[in-house]
Amino acid sequence: MPELKTFDNPHPRRDYVIKHVATEFTSLCPKSGQPDFGAIEVEYVPDALCVELKSLKFYLQGYRNEGVFYEDAVNRILDDLVSALSPRWIKVTGKFTPRGGLHSIVTAEDNSAK
Amino acid sequence: MPELKTFDNPHPRRDYVIKHVATEFTSLCPKSGQPDFGAIEVEYVPDALCVELKSLKFYLQGYRNEGVFYEDAVNRILDDLVSALSPRWIKVTGKFTPRGGLHSIVTAEDNSAK
Amino acid sequence: MPELKTFDNPHPRRDYVIKHVATEFTSLCPKSGQPDFGAIEVEYVPDALCVELKSLKFYLQGYRNEGVFYEDAVNRILDDLVSALSPRWIKVTGKFTPRGGLHSIVTAEDNSAK
């Protein structure tokens, strides 16, 4: 995956919340090879570092031709953001478009760095 | 009912939430034999196992020509998912379309496996 | 009012929630005799009994030519459902359409049978 770049949190003494919503996420189904589509929401309280917006876009584009299950994609994105940012709290949500009349939403959060 | 298949939870050490929304549920009214329609939402925190999406679709299609009351359908789907997954927590919601100007929503949850 | 019929709760060992929304409620204003319109929402946790859907429809139709204030209608429907069902918990909401630029929502709940 493309590297997640960071910049220094300009207001580290305050707990505040940053939410980025990427509405154009796409990956491949590892079983059928067919494309999956969805939105990825990243919501976090920064500690020392914030994620740089352009690098987040490139990082998520890295899944475009990757075979990955919904449950796995959300947890991997969460793990990578925790590694890059060590945020005070973070939640990642994936909202995937319908397949056969079923749509799925996966949500995971982490505050291990707190 | 068709069998609910499972796969190993890829991130068992983290509590996270998976929600599947099936917008094309249909069954039969046990009294009138007339078709009922609605959406079934399944939301759970997996323990060792996740439900396989395609098998969930086939399982829900198993109600297509089955006579079942709203209250019963939701509780039976919940029971079957608890048996198959032993999830840390699970909630099943049925949102049924209007009949005679009345629409109904039934919600049941379970954390007996916790 | 037409009688509220019941059937045995098929899953009495579990606390679960049933919600019925009747979007075609109408009664008469006791002052002006003019028709009032609104939606009645009934949400409850059944104990031994569930309300039969068709009888709920007929019961609510019983208000069609009845003069009743908003505040009174909601509380009377609640009282009648408590008598018929002795539910573990119940809430009744009336959402009435605008009159002279004002619309009203009345909500009452009861857990006396718990």
Added chain:
Amino acid sequence: MPELKTFDNPHPRRDYVIKHVATEFTSLCPKSGQPDFGAIEVEYVPDALCVELKSLKFYLQGYRNEGVFYEDAVNRILDDLVSALSPRWIKVTGKFTPRGGLHSIVTAEDNSAK
């Protein structure tokens, strides 16, 4: 039915359009006796007369305990308005709420008085 009252068109030399939308129409099904609900839209180009708003409300309330089919209700309302107003053009639309998963819209127009 209550009488449709009129007032003199204040601008008879201009062709202009008046539309009244009554969102709280209710009548009875002549077969089952069950209440029907819907919206009635009246759109017309007045000639010498306009319909008085309050009398239109009372006229439509006159269907409250009347057994009438959708197709008939719309045509009867049209006929009564043509008799009362002799408008240059008029259209009546009934949009009825769902019954058994089916909702209906009936539209009739008339310019016989032109």
Added chain:
Amino acid sequence: MPELKTFDNPHPRRDYVIKHVATEFTSLCPKSGQPDFGAIEVEYVPDALCVELKSLKFYLQGYRNEGVFYEDAVNRILDDLVSALSPRWIKVTGKFTPRGGLHSIVTAEDNSAK
């Protein structure tokens, strides 16, 4: 298919439009056997006959366990309504839910009986 019943057009001297929208149409895909879902809209100008609403509901339910392509379903429903009603004009539209990110709308009309 269940028979389409009719009743005499109560206002045959006027051209007017009746539209019925059935939001709970379901059939089977003739290739995969999987259920399809959609809405069927029937819009027509009656001549001597109108379609009876309940029989239209039962007729459309007749497709529930029938294998039929979208293009074929809409044209067959149109043909059957033309046979039963000989309407002055009629249009049938099928709006089907998404399959693999694609949803389809098929529209056919007929005025051969005019």
Added chain:
Amino acid sequence: MPELKTFDNPHPRRDYVIKHVATEFTSLCPKSGQPDFGAIEVEYVPDALCVELKSLKFYLQGYRNEGVFYEDAVNRILDDLVSALSPRWIKVTGKFTPRGGLHSIVTAEDNSAK
């Protein structure tokens, strides 16, 4: 009524359309003295003159404590704009909020100055 001020049409050689929508129109019912509310839409093709926006706002505010019927208000606003602007074409629409479950839309146009 406050005067409608104008400015020279900056592009008189081209037919183009200007639409102003005033969502905060209020007047009084001449019968009951009760306030009426609605939106006034003015759409026109300017000839030599355009209406100045602020003066249009003040002009419409002039109806605030005026008793006027819907049908009359729309036609009077149209007449005053025709007098002030001599536009190539103009349409005025009033969309009034519900009274007793009925809302009204009145539309008048004029191209007498063409």
Added chain:
Amino acid sequence: MPELKTFDNPHPRRDYVIKHVATEFTSLCPKSGQPDFGAIEVEYVPDALCVELKSLKFYLQGYRNEGVFYEDAVNRILDDLVSALSPRWIKVTGKFTPRGGLHSIVTAEDNSAK
């Protein structure tokens, strides 16, 4: 201001919630004299008294030609309702339309009579 009239709470032994939403509130800006528009929401748990709907409408109309700031209007309406009703709990919200790209919402509550 017109007097707020009351009637006896028909169900004083139960805590329940009444909400009235007036979507056609208008007053004057005390600085510019320009009209302001908005919605006023009143939500309360009655004790011995309920507010009579028509008198609430007339009371709110009393602000029509009154110069008052948003913050002040909401608090004054709250004070007047507390005086008239001595409710167990009450909340008043004013949602005002945009001025210069800014819209405002003011919320105040009171349970001093509890």
Added chain:
Amino acid sequence: MPELKTFDNPHPRRDYVIKHVATEFTSLCPKSGQPDFGAIEVEYVPDALCVELKSLKFYLQGYRNEGVFYEDAVNRILDDLVSALSPRWIKVTGKFTPRGGLHSIVTAEDNSAK
């Protein structure tokens, strides 16, 4: 591009309209290499042939890693469908998601085969 497969039009004697909407179209910008997203709508009157739905899905997926401008994509899809179907009439619309605050819609139609 993957081949567009066809099947025989089951009702060739009637002019009727088929519309397929693919909401998950993605390609690459030929300048920046960045992914573009949008919906492709195909609407046509079949002559002898209809397009097979699954092959249309695979055909559109063929653009996933292709560099193509909006204007070109829509015209190429139109050309390929005309070649495969010789339809009586066809229209292709591309609705693309915003880039830098600008979103674009491109529409092209063809009836050369008529």
Added chain:
Amino acid sequence: MPELKTFDNPHPRRDYVIKHVATEFTSLCPKSGQPDFGAIEVEYVPDALCVELKSLKFYLQGYRNEGVFYEDAVNRILDDLVSALSPRWIKVTGKFTPRGGLHSIVTAEDNSAK
């Protein structure tokens, strides 16, 4: 204003429609100096040339600190696009946000180059 760049129409033998919607247009009011906001829609049938998307964005940003009336902005943008593209047909629409309860829409079109 920044220059409008063009590229060769890739399909000049077909009449087709390109629409660009810029939702983040802002300029200054020439009277008050206050910022105005709105959306600019450009819809055209290209002849030999198409407008390059990025240059259109920069061109529209050129109005950011420019004093210009609504009516003038739309006509100037139209004139500049006609000069740059000589399109077969073009329409420019400006939809401006509310000022004092009034919002405005200005539409101008041109086919002089046809």
Added chain:
Amino acid sequence: MPELKTFDNPHPRRDYVIKHVATEFTSLCPKSGQPDFGAIEVEYVPDALCVELKSLKFYLQGYRNEGVFYEDAVNRILDDLVSALSPRWIKVTGKFTPRGGLHSIVTAEDNSAK
């Protein structure tokens, strides 16, 4: 930045909430110099002082030609409002429009003056 003006809280003995939503915020990206757009929401419980609405509008307009990151803008606006008002509690939210398929929401709050 233009000065934030204040006026005396007219009801200081009550804790109540004032929310201002500015939907026309724009600034410049410090990296690219390109304009950013969004909405700024300010929600607070006043102590001795309220912010004057017009001065809040001018203050926010002060960012129009300022280069500032999303995270920084929200925190600076919060700091300036805390300095000017010493509110009992305050929250500032910035909701920014999409850039490259990503939109961002930043929320910060403060109760240091409590």
